[in-house]
Amino acid sequence: HWVVLRLDGELVAFADRCPHRLAPLSIGGTIDTPAGDRLRCGYHGWEFDHTGACTRIPAVGDAATIPERARLDRPAAVQERYGLVWLAPDEPVTGLPDFWEWDDPTFDTCWNDPRPTAAGAGQLCDNFLDAAHLPVVHTGTFGVPGADELPPEPVSHGHWTASTTYRVTYRNHDDPLVATGEHPLEQPQDLYKEVRPATTALIRLVFPLTGKALAILFSCLPVDAERTVVFKMMARNDFAGDGERLAASLAFEDLVLDEDLAVLEAYRSTALPIDPTVEVSTRVDRLSVAYRRLLGELVARNQTPAGAANEP
Ligand code: FES
Ligand code: FE
Numbered sequence: 347h348w349v350v351l352r353l354d355g356e357l358v359a360f361a362d363r364c365p366h367r368l369a370p371l372s373i374g375g376t377i378d379t380p381a382g383d384r385l386r387c388g389y390h391g392w393e394f395d396h397t398g399a400c401t402r403i404p405a406v407g408d409a410a411t412i413p414e415r416a417r418l419d420r421p422a423a424v425q426e427r428y429g430l431v432w433l434a435p436d437e438p439v440t441g442l443p444d445f446w447e448w449d450d451p452t453f454d455t456c457w458n459d460p461r462p463t464a465a466g467a468g469q470l471c472d473n474f475l476d477a478a479h480l481p482v483v484h485t486g487t488f489g490v491p492g493a494d495e496l497p498p499e500p501v502s503h504g505h506w507t508a509s510t511t512y513r514v515t516y517r518n519h520d521d522p523l524v525a526t527g528e529h530p531l532e533q534p535q536d537l538y539k540e541v542r543p544a545t546t547a548l549i550r551l552v553f554p555l556t557g558k559a560l561a562i563l564f565s566c567l568p569v570d571a572e573r574t575v576v577f578k579m580m581a582r583n584d585f586a587g588d589g590e591r592l593a594a595s596l597a598f599e600d601l602v603l604d605e606d607l608a609v610l611e612a613y614r615s616t617a618l619p620i621d622p623t624v625e626v627s628t629r630v631d632r633l634s635v636a637y638r639r640l641l642g643e644l645v646a647r648n649q650t651p652a653g654a655a656n657e658p
Contacts, residue, residue: 348421350431351376353396354383357426359433361419365400366392371418385418394418428563428579429457439647440506443540443548447561447581454585456592458578458599460567465610467545467566467574468618468641473606474547474564475539475633477512483609487602488516490532498629501636506644508636509540520584520595521556529555539633543640545574558584562599572616576603620645 347362349371362370364387374388384393384401393402398418403410423434428448447453463470473479477496480489493515501510516535523529538550545566552559560582567575578599585591619625620642627635 347372348433349385350424350433351385352382353385356396357424357431358385358396358398359421359424359431360385360394360398361421363419364389364392365416365418366390392416429455430565430577430579439644440542443507443542443546443563445548445561445563445579445581447550447559447583448563448579450581450583453559453561453581453583454587454592455579455581456596457580458576458596458603461576461578461600461603462569463574463576463607463611464572464616465574465607465613466571466616466618467568469610469613469616470566470574470576470606471541471545471547471564472618472634472637473610474549475541475637476631477514477537477539477633478630479606479609480514480516483605484602486605487598488519490515490517493532496630498632501632503636506640507540507542508633508640509538510633512537512539518553518555519598520591521553523556541633541637541640543637543644553584556584558582560584578603 348359349362350359353376360371362372364371366387367389369387369389371385371387374386376382377384377386377393384395386393391404392400395401398420400412400416402408403412421433421435422437425432427442428445432442448455481491481493483489485491496512499510499512501508514535514537515532517531518524518533521529521533524531533553533555536552536554539547541547545568547564548561550559550561560580563579565577567577569575580595580599582595620638622635622638
């Protein structure tokens with residue numbers, strides 16, 4: 347558990363535990379001495395600066411010496427990017443995905459409300475990478491029943507990433523030329539998928555018929571082994587800032603997630619197996635297999651003192 351806040355405008359994060367009597371700091375607040383730059387514990391009023399050092403213990407008076415150990419634990423890294431705060435409890439093995447569309451002024455950006463789910467973070471991320479379920483699970487949204495076969499695309503590997511591009515068929519409800527009969531509803535789509543362990547993925551959808559593009563950053567926050575909060579950030583260049591269409595697109599994305607959750611929340615285990623003998627994979631599951639391998643390498647790295655030897 348963490349307490350995340352701005353002190354004097356600076357984003358900071360601390361373990362949510364006061365060193366005095368271990369009260370959660372999140373019950374406290376910031377104070378105006380001198381400029382909203384102190385976090386005050388809500389139990390006995392100890393004050394901490396942006397480095398986590400205690401600067402005042404009200405009960406002993408300002409002249410007293412502050413104990414050396416009166417400081418807050420901090421995560422290895424915290425930063426703000428793509429509309430989210432990203433926190434790494436331990437030294438991160440990799441950076442954040444390159445979601446360049448988010449900063450491109452020709453793209454509109456929006457995000458779905460964070461969604462609490464009863465599924466595993468690894469399962470959710472794996473599902474987001476999977477392409478073979480689209481014509482089976484997503485028939486209520488964009489999937490085309492019967493458009494089942496997938497070409498077995500190769501997987502590219504980067505530093506703690508794996509990616510591939512599928513050519514799929516989908517129903518493009520967002521193409522205005524469908525209504526005029528100039529374009530078919532069922533269209534080809536180039537679907538780029540990239541995963542970055544532990545549980546963040548990025549997809550890029552390019553629509554060859556319209557030349558437009560859409561990208562979604564998908565990140566899973568594990569609450570515990572059984573529960574996950576899903577964050578979906580979208581950037582697309584086909585709506586020209588039309589707020590109504592963007593809102594409709596977010597509602598559509600919520601329906602897509604509903605379709606996935608109907609499957610994922612029915613699992614009896616929320617664990618994603620990384621032992622390749624547990625599941626049966628085919629040639630179109632290469633990205634899913636690569637994801638499991640990366641997770642395995644992450645686990646091995648965290649179990650080995652000289653973890654860097656396991657860099658993929
Ligand atoms: Fe935080 Fe005492 S527990 S000041
Ligand atoms: Fe899905």
